[in-house]
Amino acid sequence: MARLSAETPFLHPDVELTEAQLGRYVEIGKGSRIAWSSFDDYAYCDRYADVANASVGKFANIAAFTRIGATDHPLDTAACHHFLYRSSDYWDDAEVDEAFFEHRRSRRARIGHDTWIGNGAMIKPEVTLGDGAVVASGAVVTKDVAPYTIVAGTPARVLRLRQPPEVAERLMALAWWDWDHALLRERLEDFRSLPALEFLEKYEG
Numbered sequence: 015m016a017r018l019s020a021e022t023p024f025l026h027p028d029v030e031l032t033e034a035q036l037g038r039y040v041e042i043g044k045g046s047r048i049a050w051s052s053f054d055d056y057a058y059c060d061r062y063a064d065v066a067n068a069s070v071g072k073f074a075n076i077a078a079f080t081r082i083g084a085t086d087h088p089l090d091t092a093a094c095h096h097f098l099y100r101s102s103d104y105w106d107d108a109e110v111d112e113a114f115f116e117h118r119r120s121r122r123a124r125i126g127h128d129t130w131i132g133n134g135a136m137i138k139p140e141v142t143l144g145d146g147a148v149v150a151s152g153a154v155v156t157k158d159v160a161p162y163t164i165v166a167g168t169p170a171r172v173l174r175l176r177q178p179p180e181v182a183e184r185l186m187a188l189a190w191w192d193w194d195h196a197l198l199r200e201r202l203e204d205f206r207s208l209p210a211l212e213f214l215e216k217y218e219g
Contacts, residue, residue: 020195023053026061039195043078050119051083054127056191067119067139071127072191077151082137083123088114126161127191145186148176161186177210184214 018024023036026044034048041058042048048059051068059065059076066083076082087094099115101108121139125131129143132151143149144161153170162182166173177185193201204213 037072060133067121068123068125068137070125071129071145073128074125075130076125077131077133077135079134080131080136082125082131083121083139084136085118086139127189146176146182181210181214184218185210188214188218190217 018039018041020038023040023042025031025042026046028045029042030047030049031042032047032049034050035052036042037053037055037057039056040053042053043058043060043063045061046059046063047065048063049066051065051070053059053070053074054072056072057070057074057076059080060078062078063076063080064082064084065076065080066085068083070076070082087096088098091098097104099111102110118139123137123139124142125137126143126145126147128146129148131137131143131149132153134151135149135153135155137143137149137155141155142158143155144159144163146162147159148164149155149159149170150164150166150173152168153166154168155165155170157169159165159170162175162177162179162185164173164176165171176182190198198205201217204216208216
């Protein structure tokens with residue numbers, strides 16, 4: 015029997031979920047924390063991922079110890095400590111700064127379909143990874159990444175293209191990630207064996 019299912023996300027031990035929406039065949043690794051975020055179908059994260067205020071696309075591959083939507087502290091005020099906005103933790107007569115938290119949650123990171131984020135990488139708020147993009151281990155991504163582009167470094171810079179632009183455009187038009195589960199199974203051997211260009215030639219139109 016298959017380990018993953020359409021009905022119930024597979025949650026490893028010690029997962030923390032806060033207002034998370036999880037799609038079909040989703041897996042969340044041990045000790046991961048997912049807050050105010052969505053994982054679309056077939057997306058997964060490995061151990062101890064920390065994902066906040068993010069929309070994660072289908073078939074996203076998120077390695078261990080990644081941070082997506084890393085939260086910021088205020089820099090324009092006299093202090094940057096979280097007593098400014100988590101004030102009720104410090105004083106009985108103070109309230110949390112709800113406006114600060116609403117602003118933080120509005121700054122969503124967007125992770126495209128068929129993306130791969132390597133071990134220990136960080137994706138900053140309001141960054142978009144295009145479909146098919148790859149982030150190398152340990153990279154810090156502060157700007158949008160174009161589809162089917164591989165980035166590395168701190169801050170992340172383009173390393174190379176995963177696919178030529180014309181192939182990338184055709185893959186996005188094919189949108190295989192929207193195929194149903196049975197069709198994915200039917201074409202599994204071609205996914206495994208055919209280079210992207212041959213796969214496109216077989217299944218376009």
